[in-house]
Amino acid sequence: MQRSLNLVHTANSDQDFANADRATLLAKLDAVLPEGAWLHVKEDLLPYECDGLSAYRRVPLAVALPENEAQVVAVMRACYEAGVPVVARGAGTGLSGGAMPHEHGVVLSLAKLKRILRVDRNARTAVVQPGVRNLAISEAVTQYGLYYAPDPSSQIACSIGGNVAENSGGVHCLKYGLTLHNVLRVRVVLANSEIVEFGSDALDTAGLDLLALFIGSEGMLGVATEITVKLTPKPQAAQCILASFDDVRRAGDAVAAVIAAGIIPAGLEMMDQPAVRAVEPFVKAGYDINAAAILLCESDGTKEEVADEIARMKAVLEGNGATELRVSQSEAERMLFWAGRKAAFPAAGRVSPDYYCMDGTIPKRRLADMLIAITGMEKKYGLRCMNVFHAGDGNLHPLILYDANVPGELARTEAFGADILKLSVDFGGTITGEHGVGFEKIDAMCGQFVSDELTMFHGVKAAFDPRGLLNPGKAVPSLHRCAEFGRMHVHGGQTAFPEIERL
Amino acid sequence: MSSTTIDEFRRQIMLRTPLRIRGGGSKDFYGGAPGGRLESNLLDTRAHSGIVSYDPSELVVTVKAGTTLQELELVLAARRQFLPFEPPRFGDDLADATIGGAVAAGLSGPRRASAGALRDFVLGLRMMDGAGRELKFGGEVMKNVAGYDVSRLMAGSMGCLGVILDVSLKVLPVPMHEATIRLEVDQQRALEMLNRWGGEPLPISASCWVDGVMSIRLSGAEPAVRAAKLSLGGSPVDETDAQLFWTSLRDGKHTFFCANTAGATLWRLSTPSVTPPVISTDRTLVEWGGAQRWFHSDAEFDEVHALAKSISATATAFRTTAGRENVFAPLAPGVLKLHQALKHVFDPHGIFGHGRLNPEL
Numbered sequence: 001m002q003r004s005l006n007l008v009h010t011a012n013s014d015q016d017f018a019n020a021d022r023a024t025l026l027a028k029l030d031a032v033l034p035e036g037a038w039l040h041v042k043e044d045l046l047p048y049e050c051d052g053l054s055a056y057r058r059v060p061l062a063v064a065l066p067e068n069e070a071q072v073v074a075v076m077r078a079c080y081e082a083g084v085p086v087v088a089r090g091a092g093t094g095l096s097g098g099a100m101p102h103e104h105g106v107v108l109s110l111a112k113l114k115r116i117l118r119v120d121r122n123a124r125t126a127v128v129q130p131g132v133r134n135l136a137i138s139e140a141v142t143q144y145g146l147y148y149a150p151d152p153s154s155q156i157a158c159s160i161g162g163n164v165a166e167n168s169g170g171v172h173c174l175k176y177g178l179t180l181h182n183v184l185r186v187r188v189v190l191a192n193s194e195i196v197e198f199g200s201d202a203l204d205t206a207g208l209d210l211l212a213l214f215i216g217s218e219g220m221l222g223v224a225t226e227i228t229v230k231l232t233p234k235p236q237a238a239q240c241i242l243a244s245f246d247d248v249r250r251a252g253d254a255v256a257a258v259i260a261a262g263i264i265p266a267g268l269e270m271m272d273q274p275a276v277r278a279v280e281p282f283v284k285a286g287y288d289i290n291a292a293a294i295l296l297c298e299s300d301g302t303k304e305e306v307a308d309e310i311a312r313m314k315a316v317l318e319g320n321g322a323t324e325l326r327v328s329q330s331e332a333e334r335m336l337f338w339a340g341r342k343a344a345f346p347a348a349g350r351v352s353p354d355y356y357c358m359d360g361t362i363p364k365r366r367l368a369d370m371l372i373a374i375t376g377m378e379k380k381y382g383l384r385c386m387n388v389f390h391a392g393d394g395n396l397h398p399l400i401l402y403d404a405n406v407p408g409e410l411a412r413t414e415a416f417g418a419d420i421l422k423l424s425v426d427f428g429g430t431i432t433g434e435h436g437v438g439f440e441k442i443d444a445m446c447g448q449f450v451s452d453e454l455t456m457f458h459g460v461k462a463a464f465d466p467r468g469l470l471n472p473g474k475a476v477p478s479l480h481r482c483a484e485f486g487r488m489h490v491h492g493g494q495t496a497f498p499e500i501e502r503l
Numbered sequence: 504m505s506s507t508t509i510d511e512f513r514r515q516i517m518l519r520t521p522l523r524i525r526g527g528g529s530k531d532f533y534g535g536a537p538g539g540r541l542e543s544n545l546l547d548t549r550a551h552s553g554i555v556s557y558d559p560s561e562l563v564v565t566v567k568a569g570t571t572l573q574e575l576e577l578v579l580a581a582r583r584q585f586l587p588f589e590p591p592r593f594g595d596d597l598a599d600a601t602i603g604g605a606v607a608a609g610l611s612g613p614r615r616a617s618a619g620a621l622r623d624f625v626l627g628l629r630m631m632d633g634a635g636r637e638l639k640f641g642g643e644v645m646k647n648v649a650g651y652d653v654s655r656l657m658a659g660s661m662g663c664l665g666v667i668l669d670v671s672l673k674v675l676p677v678p679m680h681e682a683t684i685r686l687e688v689d690q691q692r693a694l695e696m697l698n699r700w701g702g703e704p705l706p707i708s709a710s711c712w713v714d715g716v717m718s719i720r721l722s723g724a725e726p727a728v729r730a731a732k733l734s735l736g737g738s739p740v741d742e743t744d745a746q747l748f749w750t751s752l753r754d755g756k757h758t759f760f761c762a763n764t765a766g767a768t769l770w771r772l773s774t775p776s777v778t779p780p781v782i783s784t785d786r787t788l789v790e791w792g793g794a795q796r797w798f799h800s801d802a803e804f805d806e807v808h809a810l811a812k813s814i815s816a817t818a819t820a821f822r823t824t825a826g827r828e829n830v831f832a833p834l835a836p837g838v839l840k841l842h843q844a845l846k847h848v849f850d851p852h853g854i855f856g857h858g859r860l861n862p863e864l
Contacts, residue, residue: 122698123777146702167648174645180652181623196837201815203615203794204773206832207861208664208842209622212655216648233704256560262583262676302704304726361644363561393645394561433646441649448649452636459848460651463841476650 007083009468011451011458013480017085017104017472022061025082025106029064032074037112039063048107051092051099052154055356055410056439060087060101067112069189069225076223077193079106085472086191088219090130090162093154095357096438098166098218098474105472108223110161116140117226124231125184125201130161130224134168137229146231149176152434153342161224167216169434171267171341174392175300176232178434180215187226188214191465201228213460218436218475221464235300238266239310240334243317244291244324248272251293252368254320255391258297259364261316263309267298268392269341272371275386275399276340278347285340288324293371295322295391296341298334344388345399352384352401356413360424361395361433373423374398381416383409395433396424422447437475445475446482454479508551512666513635515546519852522546523859524662526569526601529594530608534661535858536827543857546666548603554578555669556643563626563643565671568603575602584674587618591753603667609659612753613709613720616701616776616791618675622658627671630657632664633850643671656845662856663864664849678708678722682729683745684737686717690780690787693717697792698777705731711752712789713759720749752790759788759797760822767799768823770807774816781814797821804829828862839863 009015029038039045040062049057061084064075079086085105092099101107113129116137120126121144126137134155138147151170152158158168163179164186176182185199199211214221245251251270258265271279271294276287287294297317299309310327317325328334348355362370371387378385384401398420402413421431421444431437431444445454457476461468477485515522523543525531537543552569559582566575572592579585589612590605606628611620627641630653641647641654657667688696693712700707708722719735721728732739740748751757760769776793788797800807804820811818811832820830834842839861846853846864857864 120777121702123775124698124702125775144702167652169646177619177623178646180655181619190837194837196835196841198838200773200817201775202773202817203620203791205817206819207834207838208845209609209656209659210838210841212622212652212658215652217651221651233702235704259562260560262679264675301723302706302727302730304730305706305724308724308726361642361646363558363563363644365558365561390646395644395646428642429644430642430647430649432649433644434648436648437650445649449639453638453640453650456632456636456638456640456653456848457650460653460845463844463848 007467009458009462009466011455011479014473014478015468017083017102020084020104021082022084025078025084026062028078028082029062029075032078033064033066033071037065037067037071039065048089048101048109051089051094051097053095053097053100053438053440056097056100058101058103060103060105060107063107063109065109065112072108072189072223072225073193073195075106075108076189076191079469080192080467083467083469085469087471088165088223090159090165091133091157093158094162094166094436094438095359096432096436096440098436098438098471100439102472110159110223113225121146123201125228126231127226127228128160130164130227131159134158134160134163141231142234145234147234148229149182149232150179153345160227160229164215164224164227165217165219166434166436169390169395171269171390174268175264175266180212182230183211183215183227184230185228186211186214186224188222188224190222191467191469196222199228216436218438219471220461220475221470237303237306238298238300238334239306240296240298240328240337241310241313241317242286242326242337243295243297243322244288245293245295245321246291246323247321248293248371249368250321251295252364252371254295254317254322255367256364257316257320258313259392261312263312263316265297265313265392266300267296269296270294270367270389270391271341271344272387274384275344275388278351278386279340279343282347282350283340283343285336286326287340291323296337341388344386348386348399348401353403353405356400356402356417358396358398358400358417358420359432359435360421360429361393362424362427362429364391364394366427367391367394370396370423370427374420377416377419381412383412383416385416390433394429396420418444439474442474442477442481443485445477446485451479451482454482509631509637509668512546512631515544516631516633516635516854519854520544521857522854523856524548524607524666526604527571527594527599529592529599530604532593532822533608534827534860535830535862537856537859548601548666551668559584561643562645562674563671564674565643565669566602567669568601568667570602571598572600572602572605573598579674580677583677585677586624586672587614587675588612588621588624589614589753590621591755593755597754602670606658606667606670607660607662613711613749613790616710616794617708622655624673625654625658625670626673628654628657629668631666631668633852633854637668641671645673661860663846663860665855680725680728681708681720681722682732683718683720683740683748684732684735685740686719686737687715688717689715690789693789694777694779694793700735701776701792705735707792709749710790710792714786718748720745757788759786766824767801768825769821770798770800771819771821772796772798772811772816774811774814778814778816808832831861834861
């Protein structure tokens with residue numbers, strides 16, 4: 001019987017892989033992977049049914065755990081020949097469901113590719129496999145006075161391969177950049193199992209900047225098997241200011257004032273009162289629980305630089321109405337200031353059975369407007385929200401608190417989140433600053449991009465993966481999906497995506 | 504005004520005849536020879552000019568492609584901000600270069616090794632593709648991972664994918680203080696020093712070695728610059744002289760670039776910073792902490808590309824009087840296939856910038 005495989009990636013509709021050749025695939029995986037390096041029994045598959053966004057789960061057909069690049073190639077070839085989707089997975093810490101399995105697909109776990117292949121102290125680079133943990137890179141080079149700068153909050157666990165897929169940031173990226181700015185080269189296995197390299201050990205290469213295109217592509221264009229990262233000299237000194245404000249608008253204005261004063265802080269974080277009150281009881285960071293918002297403002301560099309910058313930051317914050325201001329007097333105190341911020345997510349989990357972390361970015365001048373709008377939404381949806389912001393670059397992480405066991409709360413939470421994302425776009429921002437679109441924000445993409453732009457994204461995807469086998473249904477919505485979504489959300493009588501034929 | 508300009512761009516595109524997208528033309532010398540199969544018509548972006556929005560406390564400026572670098576940099580300077588990648592301005596009239604051309608060429612100046620490349624500062628852009636569609640990618644915020652990073656793909660694409668209409672760039676405050684020092688040292692030693700210093704938390708913002716003299720620019724807080732000056736040694740350079748020196752280096756006006764031995768090609772080598780002095784040539788100019796080397800050579804292009812490849816470097820025939828067929832290093836077959844597929848997606852009728860980035864595109 002002729003199988004009807006829909007093996008062409010187009011912008012219009014999602015592909016259906018229900019008829020993929022499962023038996024052939026399993027036989028091939030068995031042939032190319034050693035025993036124990038692939039899983040297909042249901043209870044073995046369950047640990048892989050979701051990533052860090054546990055609200056969305058699917059059980060895959062199989063999980064492949066290759067141990068080297070040759071095995072990655074073999075798995076990719078087997079899936080390509082069988083027309084089976086591949087969902088690459090690093091440490092599974094992603095927060096947008098980017099590594100959520102496909103029910104007719106294989107999860108390609110890169111967890112066993114965790115070797116640091118080379119460190120060149122003199123050139124300040126390291127060549128690592130994708131499964132290496134973010135923090136493990138810094139640990140391996142600390143003896144040389146170097147570190148890997150991007151520090152997503154999950155850095156203890158998250159893998160560099162996942163960081164590349166998501167273009168991960170962290171609290172220091174205003175000064176030190178995102179993954180994009182700290183990766184020199186990737187070696188990639190394409191959907192058809194061909195190996196290509198983007199970037200190089202030098203700063204520039206010939207041709208289009210496929211390295212930039214690949215970073216943050218959410219496992220849609222290829223699978224990285226080797227990554228060259230840039231290492232940064234560790235700053236000699238760092239100091240942090242903890243500032244309280246009795247009004248969120250003054251806190252937001254102070255953020256803008258620091259930047260306007262010509263200062264690029266190493267970190268500039270904001271927490272609102274609910275966030276402060278959630279973390280302070282168990283971290284005891286010394287946060288002012290009566291403040292409407294607090295700012296953490298960090299300087300790093302040489303001792304001279306830090307002393308100079310801290311003095312200037314202090315003057316700006318005082319001039320902008322800080323009600324209380326403390327400068328860390330020791331490394332222990334600086335770490336304590338940060339401990340509160342870093343405990344925000346666990347604290348949310350402590351004060352509420354469930355929480356949903358959002359990730360919009362907005363222009364900094366709208367920070368206070370957003371906080372005030374969120375307060376309104378709390379009333380509208382009958383849910384609480386605590387806010388931690390990477391204020392220096394306008395990246396928001398509102399944590400909506402809910403209880404999944406209360407009927408209707410998850411749906412209200414999702415609607416709350418969608419409202420925040422919509423407002424982020426309306427404010428001139430974006431629906432995701434660093435967590436990625438994944439599965440979670442796929443519908444929100446319909447609000448940020450018009451169909452011509454989405455069509456271009458699908459074109460880019462098809463250039464790399466014409467059969468649409470890599471992470472299908474993620475990152476970029478089909479036009480049909482947006483048409484369906486638009487039908488549910490008609491604004492002012494305007495149908496979104498009117499040019500798409502409705503089925 | 505601008506919407507008619509954009510309509511005019513679209514009208515030209517819809518004719519489906521080959522187009523060469525051009526701003527001030529200051530980089531006509533750079534890249535593959537324009538034209539190729541057919542004589543290309545010019546699509547002149549200069550009428551599409553002006554600052555769209557600029558809020559210094561956001562560290563973002565959005566500017567129309569035809570705006571000159573000079574105009575943009577003046578606007579930023581008035582608020583003590585600047586383009587940290589220091590885009591070069593070539594040509595006889597330094598006022599010619601446009602921001603659209605700078606983004607399309609993707610070239611960065613002396614600060615590149617410490618501050619980052621042009622592409623690192625591209626946050627978003629609006630473009631017109633080969634089907635005449637107006638498209639917006641990225642945005643005006645620092646962190647944005649919605650959709651593929653098409654805006655950064657456009658950086659350095661040499662006008663072969665589409666017309667850049669507006670671009671949003673991250674800008675930074677002008678450093679509080681700058682100072683330049685000079686040391687007399689041979690190339691080998693200079694490279695060792697640059698790589699060692701690169702691993703230390705020093706405020707080095709540019710470096711250049713040529714003819715036995717290494718120049719180092721320090722940028723940052725005054726006490727940090729002062730402390731670094733003390734620890735690096737060398738002799739201080741007068742502020743005005745230093746300014747002229749780094750600008751001449753940025754714009755290819757330094758005597759090294761001009762002193763061309765008749766017929767020889769000026770090569771730019773992007774190399775790992777630790778590569779020892781490899782090029783057997785009379786003179787080399789080293790920049791970017793060792794990661795960029797310039798030299799003149801009359802060797803065959805293929806020969807230079809092969810040599811570069813053998814040391815994990817990439818060579819570009821930057822200025823040449825020879826034919827401009829293979830000025831850029833050849834692409835690996837798999838990478839070339841991706842280029843062709845992407846080219847087809849952005850420019851389905853093959854009208855933009857034929858041959859400028861690659862003979863096959």
